[in-house]
Amino acid sequence: MIELAVFDMAGTTIEEHGAVYEALRHAVESTGVTVDAQDLQTWMGTDKREAIDALVRLGGGTPDAELVERQYGVFRAFLKERYEEVPPQPIAQADKALAELRARGIKVALTTGFSADVALPLLASLGWATGEGGNLDAVVTADEVVRGRPAPYMIHRAMEKTGVVDVRKVLVAGDTAVDLQAGHHAGVGVVVGVLTGQLPRTELELHSHTYVLDSVAEVPGLAEATAAE
Structure with a gap:
């Protein structure tokens, strides 16, 4: 039972119409690296700070705690905007x-x-x-x-x-x-x-x-x- x-x-x-995917990609690529679509899918569903850190590294960047926290803020802002445009x-x-x-x-x-x-x-x-x-x-x-x-x-x-x-x-x-x-x-x-x-x-x-x-x-x-x- x-x-x-x-x-x-x-x-x-x-x-939520794919907004999380878009927000995560934006948060990572705005650091100057490129996100591979398969890597993005692999890290979907995980803690978003962990995902940002991992995806920046996979893209060739060298994230530190300050960068991760800043990009998490970028993620939140982008997601909020998308949710306002197309409500979940x-x-x-x-x-x-x-x-x-x-x-x-x-x-x-x-x-x-x-x-x-x-x-x-x-x-x-x-x-x-x-x-x-x-x-x-x-x-x-x-x-x-x-x-x-x-x-x-x-x-x-x-x-x-x-x-x-x-x-x-x-x-x-x-x-x-x-x-x-x-x-x-x-x-x-x-x-x-x-x-x-x-x-x-x-x-x-x-x-x-x-x-x-x-x-x-x-x-x-x-x-x-x-x-x-």
């Missing part, structure tokens, strides 16, 4: 899927490569929240843990926040390779790739997974099937 479903945010439960919205049927899971007694958590200063305003703009009257049981941001994806720590932190102790009763879903890797590293019972991000099925299936679905809209049915086994 699944007790906790842990979802990524951008590209998995939230449609829930992935089709995501609201319903989260509600269905919670109605069955399955707790729902979101994890993200964003830090709280980006993630929480984004969730507020959608009316998503934890606490009384909210539609979520927990939110875990990248700055809450010592390392973001593909490390398992955000998943384990979500378990801690929701009181779930058995990783075999946790489902993890995301649209990037590092989402699947984090689920695998955490040892969860079900690892789901979804096709609402930038990666096609063939690439997601290269990584350890249990299922690859068209979207999170299908997760409630999957959770029900798992519970019945």
Whole structure:
């Protein structure tokens, strides 16, 4: 029986029209280096400061802490502008899927490569929240843990926040390779790739997974099937 479903945010439960990709590319390339598209995809879903540092290095630059923090500010500003131009919205049927899971007694958590200063305003703009009257049981941001994806720590932190102790009763879903890797590293019972991000099925299936679905809209049915086994 699944007790906790842990979802990524951008590209998995939230449609933000590729703004994170654009913002990350801009933040890195404005230092004067070039970002390889495959490298950019590899670092999507990770902590954004870690991603900036890694992508600048891969482009031939030599980042230090000051540069990374400055470019993170560039990332935030670009993302804010894009979100104002084209506001994010829930992935089709995501609201319903989260509600269905919670109605069955399955707790729902979101994890993200964003830090709280980006993630929480984004969730507020959608009316998503934890606490009384909210539609979520927990939110875990990248700055809450010592390392973001593909490390398992955000998943384990979500378990801690929701009181779930058995990783075999946790489902993890995301649209990037590092989402699947984090689920695998955490040892969860079900690892789901979804096709609402930038990666096609063939690439997601290269990584350890249990299922690859068209979207999170299908997760409630999957959770029900798992519970019945």
